Amino acid sequence: MTDPHVHEQVIDGYGTVRIRPLDPAADAEVVHAWVSDERAAFWGMTGLTRTQVAEIYAHMAGLDTHHAHLVTKDGEPAALLQTYEPGADRVGECYEVRPGDIGVHLLLAPAAAGGPRPGWTEALLTAMTSYVLLALDRRRVVVDPDVRNTKAIARFERQGFRTGPEVVLPEVDIPDVYLPEKRAQLAFLDREVAFPGDHA
DSSP states (O other), X not given: OOOOOSEEEEETTTEEEXXXXXXXXXXXXXXXXXXXXXXXXXGTOTTOOHHHHHHHHHHHHTOSSEEEEEXXXXXXXXXXXXXXXXXXXXXXXXXXXXXXXXXXXXXXXXOOTTOOOTTHHHHHHHHHHIIIIIITTOSEEEEOOBTTOHHHHHHHHHTTOEEEEEEEEOOEEETTEEEOOEEEEEEEEXXXXXXXXXXX
């Protein structure tokens, strides 16, 4: 049996981070709990049932352009990572997509009972950027947090992302997918900025 993990990285002082494809059925309970939490309001899935959440990710699993992953830290679920081709997404209508771009959405698990841990977010973002830029061999990451989500914007900036334009992502209303209009703050991270020693 092959290891289903697509990326594994040991981060000093933090632990082992693994990124694997999301299992829409098996992972539905943990993901539903995360997206239902009020802190995840900007994710846009509060109010959905566990079955609806599973159906959304089952639909995504059938796409070639959008992928969902579960991120674990020492075996415990830590984040939901979605990657997508910007040219096949509504964000592609709002900026000039370059070859080698990859889009990312990241939802962190709620803090554990002991409260937030220093370095937790930075470690997860480090593993995520290693995965999308090095393992997937991409040149640039684009993120599009809601403009009201100032904590996420500041977090990306601390990670080295360069703030781009503020845009309005158009409404998507097609069978199986509905996304309301969204005012977003684009931000970009170039591979040579994230990994200055990598000249591939």
